[in-house]
Amino acid sequence: MLNEMETMRLQTEVLFRHNEALRLTGLNESDGGSAPQVFWGFTTCGSVLRFHDDLPEDLVRSIAGQVENSEPASRTIAAIVNLLNERQQVQSLWMGPAYRFAELPVCAGQPGITGLPKRVTAETSRCLLPFFPSLWADWGNREPCWMVLDGDRAVSVCFSARQTREAAEAGVETAEGYRGRGYAGIAAAAWAKEIQGQGRLALYSTSWDNRASQAVAGRLSLVPYGTDLSFY
DSSP: OOOHHHHHHHHHHHHEEEOTTSOEEEESSTTOOOOOSEEEEEETTEEEEEEBTTSOHHHHHHHHHHHHHOOSHHHHHHHHHHHHHTTSOOOOEEEEEEEEOOSOOOOOOOTTSOSSOEEOOTTTGGGGTTTOHHHHHHGGGSOSEEEEEETTEEEEEEEEEEEOSSEEEEEEEEOTTSTTSSHHHHHHHHHHHHHHHTTOEEEEEOOTTOHHHHHHHHHTTOEEEEEEEEEO
């Protein structure tokens, strides 16, 4: 079993593209995307820090020193923002809990909804079109992808938002009008079971203000291992 720090390191590799010096060069997405100036993943065992490729080395050392020596976290966050602002104004912060999937029970279906989740394939992908057209266009890059159906329409989906050979991070979406009924948990459980069957770690993260996403984590009894913080 991996400890919290090892899990956080794996998640960092899932989230971002790195160069040989472990500097961030972009998001680990098929279409790329800008990496944050600083990523700080903190756990009860310690911290994982990653810095954008264009940050100067003296600034990197200063921020690393703040993380190593400062408590509580709120003071460290403020100190990092101040240091970054001396070079370039921080545009936004993203912060939230990070979880891993443990062994999962089978999630029961709901009345009126197909009880068993269905894997998205070339034959079934058309079910994504009514509510998830963007995922339909890109599902081949998001495999494995699972859905819960209402008739022939997918109403909740779980897919690989980002992934490596060692781990994958879940992306979960539910159509408006079907939320709060447990369908996301059904799709996520099926997705995690397949990821784990491949010998990979199944991960899940969200923001502190996304109560619905945290509720999914609670229903699935996901195991928290740390907190993600990105400075953009």
